[in-house]
């Protein structure tokens with residue numbers, strides 16, 4: 110039940126610190142020196158020897174896959190391709206027997222994802238699943254996998270299933286990196302310890318719910334919105350835009366910030382809210398100059414910034430702070446304010462956030 114919350118979506122957003130914790134708890138040994146993914150144990154040697162990883166999903170699960178591409182390539186140094194299930198299944202993809210194909214699906218019943226799974230399996234690749242629903246078709250048909258254990262997700266717009274997918278994929282990337290010796294012991298240690306701190310940092314972000322609601326009130330009548338991010342926060346921008354369009358019916362686009370001047374900047378005027386994910390990471394200066402370009406064209410900037418970053422105060426119209434973290438873990442934090450922003454805008458517009466029009470929780474037909 111919804112308990113104290115007005116909607117399942119809000120309840121599920123607030124459950125995330127706990128679901129993230131539950132997803133990694135039990136998969137880390139007490140000293141945090143080992144990652145245990147029981148469901149993959151038997152096939153792990155094949156994963157270590159793989160030439161390539163292909164990750165497939167739809168919608169929000171596809172966004173999780175995109176983020177994983179950054180982590181796997183950076184830490185495990187293995188080539189990764191990310192595919193929409195609906196495209197992969199119809200385009201005669203080249204699949205090798207030493208490919209690992211990972212299917213990501215909350216429901217485990219998405220028709221296109223299952224079709225992609227069967228195709229990859231037929232070609233002899235090792236097919237793995239990351240899914241939330243225990244005993245789903247995806248769980249049954251893959252050779253091995255990891256459950257996200259996010260609990261039942263009722264809101265049609267995926268929230269806690271996404272952060273649980275990200276948690277599993279982070280564990281997977283770090284474990285693979287460790288087994289392949291492509292990460293230093295120190296780096297591994299720092300990342301795993303920081304992962305354990307993400308739930309608490311998430312709670313700090315969720316405390317800004319009221320402030321995010323106030324920001325939502327300013328932008329609720331927008332017709333379009335743009336979301337920008339760089340690096341592994343680019344897929345977070347895509348996810349923020351998807352959340353907004355799904356539940357508020359405002360047209361929104363996510364872009365890699367560096368792509369802005371290749372087209373989307375033409376949209377910027379004093380009516381356009383631009384949500385910029387701008388923590389103080391390696392891309393900070395570049396993203397600040399993106400913000401300057403938007404402000405020069407009178408766009409309204411809502412910036413997701415690092416806690417205590419005073420530099421953007423003058424420039425952006427609205428600020429939402431997130432605690433600092435290792436860049437690889439920032440997606441788990443940065444997505445929270447974007448979920449809340451979409452939620453509040455949709456509620457203020459009188460939309461049915463838990464059951465948006467035209468959408469189904471599980472897309473079992475193509």
Ligand code: F6R
Nearest residue numbers: 168169170214215216219266267
């Ligand atoms: C977005 C959303 C959809 C699903 C997509 C895949 O909020 O819910 O985009 O992510 O339909 O669903 P699963 O993960 O069940 O395969």
